[in-house]
Amino acid sequence: MKKYVPLLKRTKLFSGAGDDDILSMLNCLNATVRAYNKGEYAFRQGGYIRDLMILAEGRLHIQKEDYWGNLNILNEIRPGEMFGEAYIVPNSGALMNDVIATEASTVLFFDIDRILTACPSACPFHTQLLKNMFYTISEKNKGLVQKLSYMSARSTREKLLSYLSDEAKRQNSSSFSIPFNRQQLADFLSVDRSAMSGELCKLRDEGLLGFHKSEFTLYEV
Amino acid sequence: MKKYVPLLKRTKLFSGAGDDDILSMLNCLNATVRAYNKGEYAFRQGGYIRDLMILAEGRLHIQKEDYWGNLNILNEIRPGEMFGEAYIVPNSGALMNDVIATEASTVLFFDIDRILTACPSACPFHTQLLKNMFYTISEKNKGLVQKLSYMSARSTREKLLSYLSDEAKRQNSSSFSIPFNRQQLADFLSVDRSAMSGELCKLRDEGLLGFHKSEFTLYEV
DNA sequence: ACAAGTCTGTTGTTTTTCCAACGGAAAAGG
């Protein structure tokens, strides 16, 4: 478990913690580990979650498949990110989405009840952890609203432009790489792949952007 | 301020609190009140928030207007609901949305720093408040994911069906009323009003549902 | 090195949505 300390130090949840803090928290929160193969489902719709999780390595997709088989990627989890926090409310019901490992992944599990039930004597960092968790959920919340704003664009073109320009802003560069292939990007934005591919090329021909595989560059007009 | 105690008792944030708890919290959290007229903006894109808020009475819409004037209702706040929690992270930047009162509304403001900084001696309820706040944000998180799943439907028809069936489930009845008029529902689902209106009538003619104004009834097929 | 499979762009057709405009019904306001 010790090997995860450097990673955890860089997570938002443990931001500001020292090695000792983390080690004692790992113990206090009853942390466990589990590995998943590429393509394996970590959780399936209808299951139940009673832990807070952090992705240690690999990549996860939170996705949903409807009656007719349309796949939609609701979110992408990268190493260091927390997930499962939407289901920590008691009686919050069954999972509504699938969680799938798109690469070989390792996940850390934390006992949610031990996080919320303070143990002020044992863990000096516990109060800060609560604060960090709060900030993290808040930010995730904001991220969801952000994605909602992509999705609310009326056309594929606008969806692409708003997502790509946000991504450029986020990575602080007009050249950046996105974590999706074409099909995944289409699923993420809930549009048809071929139509999106065509729209991308149209944007390129109009001189608004350039791309090679998943590397994009936006140009001033 | 005392007059808001009965309302607050019914909110998720103060769930489980007694009158005394609430009164002492109101003081401890430095609560203030502000009223807004119908149509008035509570906050505008670009502004900054440093408080957690609860809507006491009225109705608010969190909405976004893009370059071309398309309006999108990202969320609707009803009395007792908390909002603003996505922007309480230090340095979380400017507000990205507008908040508008669609009816005459009253909003309670709470000092966010006083919520997160424990005062165990003064307020016995403080720990529970933190827990409640987590649960609330978690649920909001889940709600956002839910809305994302409506938006990810490819057609207006599927958007309507997924939203309406969820709403029926939520209200535990096949007959229910929605808090939108047609234009607002269209904005909420990010579709064209007239097209949506037509699709609704088609669904009615096919016997899937019935409606009168904002009252809907879903029929088994 | 080869075969199988995946990823991407392209094209043509079908379907759906968007848009603008209109009229009647209902609601709001004086």
Next chain:
DNA sequence: CCTTTTCCGTTGGAAAAACAACAGACTTGT
């Protein structure tokens, strides 16, 4: 009670997206 405004369904034409199918480039695995 009457006027004004809002709300809602409807229509027809323009635009866009969805869909299906395919071929070439690239990957993967053996």
